[in-house]
Amino acid sequence: MKNRKVIFVSPQQVETVEEDFSPAALADHEVLVKLIYSLISPGTELAMLSGKEWWAKLPVCPGYASVSQVVEVGRGVADFKPGDTVFHYGNHSEYQVVSASHMFIKPPADLDLRWVPFTRMATVAFTAVRVSNIEVGDYVSVTGLGLVGNLAAQLARLQGAFVIGVDLSSKRIETANLCGIDYALNGGNGGVKEQILALTGGQGVSTQIEATGVPKVGVESLGWIGSLGEIVFLGSPRGEFNTDVTDVLNYCHLYNRGCITFKGGHEWRYPTEPNAFVKHSLVRNSKIVFELMKQNRLQIEPLLSHVIKPEQAQEAYDGLRNNKDDYNGVLFDWS
Structure with missing residues (x-):
């Protein structure tokens, strides 16, 4: 053939x-x-x-x-x-x-x-929500509103969070609005930190999901994460970025808001097939995504x-x- x-x-x-x-x-x-x-x-x-x-x-x-x-x-x-x-x-x-x-x-x-093929992008995004501490009523930010970032934002919203998406593309911001994301900010206009602090009453977000894969974005987003918050690296970091890592670590550990937790959110964190000793698997997540799609709860x-x-x-x-x-x-x- x-x-x-x-x-x-x-x-x-x-x-x-x-x-x-x-x-x-x-x-x-x-x-x-x-x-x-x-x-x-x-x-x-x-x-x-x-x-x-x-x-x-x-x-x-x-x-x-x-x-x-x-x-x-x-x-x-x-x-x-x-x-x-x-x-x-x-x-x-x-x-x-x-x-x-x-x-x-x-x-x-x-x-x-x-x-159906979008199921995999959704299960990639699912990992960020699975490893997070997101609870009903939390504020969550997502940087990067491409396929994975948008789906992560939708899933965080289904988890009960108020979600703030950030992207440089006006079209992706428009798409995020169509998908029901609570707030979509254009990062190219500046003042993202100030806007997020205003939306959260000065408290910052409890979870930041970094989906761009741009290391600089991850570091800059630390400034709007609240005390005892977390950053989940969903996009695989690529490209060179030079900074003083001591300043970054001290900020997370000591300064201002402090005690910020770093988490990796790679899809292969969970087993592929269902396992009696692990609640989540890629197969289970995929079947959940199918149902969310059927119910139009995942756009x-x-x-x-x-x-x-x-x-x-x-x-x-x-x-x-x-x-x-x-x-x-x-x-x-x-x-």
Whole structure:
């Protein structure tokens, strides 16, 4: 059969190739699937496309989250059959062999298939809420209102918090308002700290979720975190930033508000599959996200900016890198 794939050929260069594909005999736990939609993860995939990530040597076929149709199953696969629709972690390859025992879930039959790949972005965001101390009535700030930051803000609001989102993009602020975020501030206009302190009666937020991955933003946000508060690093920090770390540590430990806790919120903090000794897992979180989507308690449609063909891959990645106002949630349609 012919198989289309999106390939990162070299830094900032993307091609969609077609090649012959003859999968080997499936192992007992394996499944052959055909993509319906796959979602670009802007942060991770643009980092890969830069050619600077040691774990993603170019050329490489990227990918993050998919909804597919089962074509064939291995002999040991009992819960899935050809024709089933499944959510899984997959790359941008029209046909691929994946494990049915690793993040391979049937979404609800009445869920919009375009929304299904966003489940992974929501479970990435979920970690920030899971590790936090957010309680009903708390004020929470989120810096960076891209896919993950927006979803983290929505989830914090579902946790009972009053949420303040911060971004440089007026379009992302508009999207945050459409998604029900309580307050959305434009960080490019300055005075963010003052606005947040005003909104919180001078107390500052109890939880700050840093979703930009820009180290400077994380350090600057310490100034509006209240006493005994916390900062959760959701976006993977990238890029160089020079500062006096002693000043940062002393501020968190001693000065002014003090006693600020640093937390990591990476998605792999929790096991993939349900575990009798751990409450949360990626599978459990994914099923919760499905239900929140079904009930329209988690807004996905405002995040979906483009549904395009794989042959437009270069255009998609250029847009995500250079035109963040218009490009946000970009799906490849493999039909």
